[in-house]
Amino acid sequence: MTNWLDMDSAPGPEIRIGGRDVLYFGGTAYHALQGHPRLVQAVQEAVARYGMGTATAGTRPIGPSPVTLELERVAAEFFGCEAAIALPSGYLAMTVAIDALRESYDRVFVDERSHYAVFMALCVQQKPFVRFAHCDGEDLQRRLDFELEKGERPLIVSDGVFPTFGRVAPVDQYRRLLDPYDAQLLVDDAHGLGVLGENGRGSLEHHGVDGSRVHCVGSLAKAMGSHGGLVLGSEDFCARARKQSPVLWGTTGISVPNACAARVGLELLAEAPELRERLLARGRLLDAGLRALGLDLPDTPQPISAFSLGSATEHERVHQALLEQGILLPRSSYVGAGEEGVLRAVLCSQHSEAQVQRLLTALGQLL
Ligand SMILES: Cc1ncc(COP(=O)(O)O)c(C=O)c1O
Known part of the structure; x- marks a missing residue:
């Protein structure tokens, strides 16, 4: 035991x-924001007004709580993207993002040491996946050359920051492969968000990587001082996630205290x-x-x-x-x-x- x-x-x-x-x-x-006095006070006020949550997030006509919508607005602004979706856990975020990309790829190339959440999401998709050597852009390219069948579009998936040793994936090398292979890149940046990059936007910003083929998910339980997950990207990517991911219809949304805490966490990070x-x-x-x-x-x-x-x-x-x-x-x-x-x-x-x-x-x- x-x-x-x-x-x-x-x-x-x-x-x-x-x-x-x-x-x-x-x-x-x-940033030890979990116990920050401003965050704790805002949560107490939000819970006093809204309770724990709407309990009907997936059931029309009631949509997500205003606290969740405000978090999504603040998150999109902080991370410099068009849209954000807040989720009850970071673990689920990868599944939602892969659901959104379903029609844009045929075979996944995944870093062999990616987080459990990544492999769970890949199993749910039931499309073939190939592991490439940890943080090795050359091995990735070799495998793309060797394993990709004619006409197949790859999705490259990796942690942005690997949690055990803190290694940062060479996403700039991966980015260079997107155009030649008609590929998409999806990064689980649970640890990079709020830590790396000039504006705290994570491992992609750290490596100067962006673009319409680049997508990101993360956790609110680390740098943001709360609990929950984020899917970050274009309006179109987030709209496809909302339309195509059963997770978003089938799971009660992020709770009011968690959404409120994450919003305040992001504001504190932006201010300091x-x-x-x-x-x-x-x-x-x-x-x-x-x-x-x-x-x-x-x-x-x-x-x-x-x-x-x-x-x-x-x-x-x-x-x-x-x-x-x-x-x-x-x-x-x-x-x-x-x-x-x-x-x-x-x-x-x-x-x-x-x-x-x-x-x-x-x-x-x-x-
Ligand atoms: C790399 C990585 N991805 C995803 C998660 C899951 O995030 P959450 O704890 O918010 O569900 C974790 C766990 O903490 C993680 O380390």
Whole structure:
């Protein structure tokens, strides 16, 4: 049986577990907005007025709650796209997006380490899919040349940021393949949205990628401080999603508190771009310190630093020893972590340099 630790506070650089405060490096509340006072107050007011939700989102004549419509408006503006659809989870967003693209592709080419949500969406579609090597644009091109049958249109699917090691997919390389192969690109940017790119628009903005063949989904549960998902794109793409995706007719929409929290989260991020700058700077500080300890880390701007000490037993020893000192550095066996798992530190923009340094010093003494 897994021994879960109960988090008795909102996530942040410090959290309360088991009656004590610990320095927290678990993920992935990138800006710790989940407990932000403005967000909490707005949610209380929204729930007092609208309750939890309309309960009839898919049943005419009642449409989505005004709180959801406002979130969709604010999200489209923040992410610089024509339209957005809010959903009860990020997990469902990939399925909705692939439903929307149903008539635009014949065969999917998917990064082999994509998130569970991606593979679930592909299974629902029942169209053939081919895995390409992780973050490898050359392997993708080879497979397009080799596997694509005459007249077939490919859909390239990948996480924008891979959650375990924080690797950013080379979507600029993928973008270059779209015109020659008459392809579409769909990115699950659960971790990139609100973190990467000049305006926090995610891994596509980070790599300067856009265009009518490029589509994006994400989660509201990370940088935005709420819970739920987003489908982002053109008016036409979102209209097709609404028309073609059974998820949107068959699932009750995002709840009022979650929609309200996400809207406020986006407003807070828009008002304070320095949050993102600080988050990425702290990530660089941590990576440099870990490398100085001799640890091997992928080169990524995402403030996730995951590394292996060789065995699950060693990860457990270091995890427990840190916890005794009041530092929570989780072990992870998430997508791509391998059988022995990894130790994985995720930062939020509120971590101070001193807190990052405290982790490094404590780790240095244990390795
Ligand atoms: C890459 C990726 N995609 C999708 C999801 C699912 O998002 P949500 O938790 O909002 O359902 C996650 C999970 O957290 C994720 O890491």
